[in-house]
Amino acid sequence: MTTHTALIVDDEPDIRDLLEITLTRMGIKAQTASDLTSARKLLDEQSFHLCLTDMNLPDGNGIELVQWIQQHAPATPVAVITAYGNMDTAIQSLKAGAFDFVSKPVELPRLRELVNSALRLSQPKPEQDDAADEPGLLLGNSPQIKKLRNQTRKLARSQAPVFISGESGSGKELVARMIHLQGPRREGPFIAVNCGAIPSELMESEFFGHKKGSFTGAIENKDGLFRSANGGTLFLDEVADLPLAMQVKLLRAIQEKAVRPVGDTKEVAVDIRVLSATHKNLPDLVQEGSFRQDLYYRINVIELAVPPLRDRSDDITLLADHILERIAGEYECNPASLTKAALQHLQSYDFPGNVRELENILERAFTLCDDDAIDADDLHLGNGTPSSASSLNGDxxxxxxxxxxxxxxxxxxxxxxxxxxxxxxxxxxxxxxxxxxxxxxxxxxxxxxxxxxxxxxxxx
CATH class of the missing domain: 1.10.10.60 (Homeodomain-like)
Known part of the structure; x- marks a missing residue:
């Protein structure tokens, strides 16, 4: 059995002792350093499964150590210990490449969660390349999609909030799922929610849960989305659609890592990673005053842009083959293939609806084509999607x-x-x-x- 090792960097002996005792009780062999110089020397001499560093050190700060580790020991996750309530420093450390942060005074349950998440990163797992780990996720061989896959692999090692931008139908949820599957929370739940689909009067209950009898219709206790995602990832899609009152409560829940169910007087701690997305321009909404600037900075620690399908038309052949194979399997029919003319027609199309539109086009064409071959005329590009009833209007x-x-x-x-x-x-x-x-x-x-x-x- 592999003995995990950790490096603790702090100039306060009492803090070093507390952290060392805590990690030792978790079965982790800990070494300590009181400044940046000695920490770098230890990191040069051996590898560690985890590094915990204070922000303020005699010869520098924790962010400098994070940056040094990113260059010289990128496989070592590093967490920063920040002053209580100093979210700006925490966000700076995450942007520099820190795995996570913990605030003083250090809460031992929170520290143990952080350490366990970091150690899961060092567990061996199959090489994940070309999205082979999960069929249908981030398919493509274009430079844009290869870059995106590489970015998701790096971001999966962090606990930093990621804001995923991109047009409707471009695959933002797939990117979020990919980050989750490649990270230390992959064994936990992945909860995706469309913020625009929840009625405003039910939003607080849906997010934070409620106690039985707290309002009319609350016939039993409800966990809510945050607690349902505990130990995993919460993906907030179309986060720009949240009303301002809910944005305030969401910000508090993310910062405090705790929620208060409707009708309850106590907060409940939650251990989740928050990923968010929207097809809208959030900076513009911040300028207009319809989206809170403090929430924007909190969820947009790292931004990841998903390219539209029209910018990676070389991927259409691979995507179309995969979609047609899936459709044939779902409906137990012989697979269909695209003719050369149909493929050329797709590659020259603008796809305002991106991959989701490609799926709809192919699903419709699959049902209309003859002899298992989809021709250009079967695609009906630009003509809209006929309704279920109207497509049965033959003789x-x-x-x-x-x-x-x-x-x-x-x-x-x-x-x-x-x-x-x-x-x-x-x-x-x-x-x-x-x-x-x-x-x-x-x-x-x-x-x-x-x-x-x-x-x-x-x-x-």
Missing amino acids: TGSVGDSSISVPEGEIDLEGYLETIERQTIEKALEATRWNKTAAAKRLGISFRALRYRLKKLGME
């Missing part, structure tokens, strides 16, 4: 009524269209005695399209 004979009555008042449009589609297919199957080939012809769609819809609607 249906006596399958359904010629007119459709729309119910009054508010309706669930997607559910309503799905019901119409389901009823139309059922009538076609009944009329042809459940002969799928004949039913497809009666509906004016391909046999593949019918199989796809049966699978999608759960009608098999």
